[in-house]
Amino acid sequence: MARQLLQHCSTCNSWTLVRDCPHCDEIANAAAPIKWSPEDQRANIRRKMYDVESQAWLESLPELDKITKLRENSLEEE
Numbered sequence: 001m002a003r004q005l006l007q008h009c010s011t012c013n014s015w016t017l018v019r020d021c022p023h024c025d026e027i028a029n030a031a032a033p034i035k036w037s038p039e040d041q042r043a044n045i046r047r048k049m050y051d052v053e054s055q056a057w058l059e060s061l062p063e064l065d066k067i068t069k070l071r072e073n074s075l076e077e078e
């Protein structure tokens with residue numbers, strides 16, 4: 001199914017509402033990027049999917065070295 005109604009055929013440069021271009025029988029593509037919102041409407045679903053309250057998820061996160069270790073490394077570079 002098409003992401004949005006308005007489709008654009010890059011072969012014959014025509015606009016259409018169907019996926020198959022009626023002018024040249026090529027495949028037309030969505031005319032604009034998919035709608036996007038900074039407010040994450042599916043955040044709850046994503047949190048459930050990744051099980052963010054579990055210990056396994058917590059341990060899967062990347063972490064920096066301890067600050068003392070970082071300071072030692074920066075002193076060694078100087």
Ligand SMILES: [Zn+2]
Nearest residue numbers: 009012021024
């Ligand atoms: Zn076309």
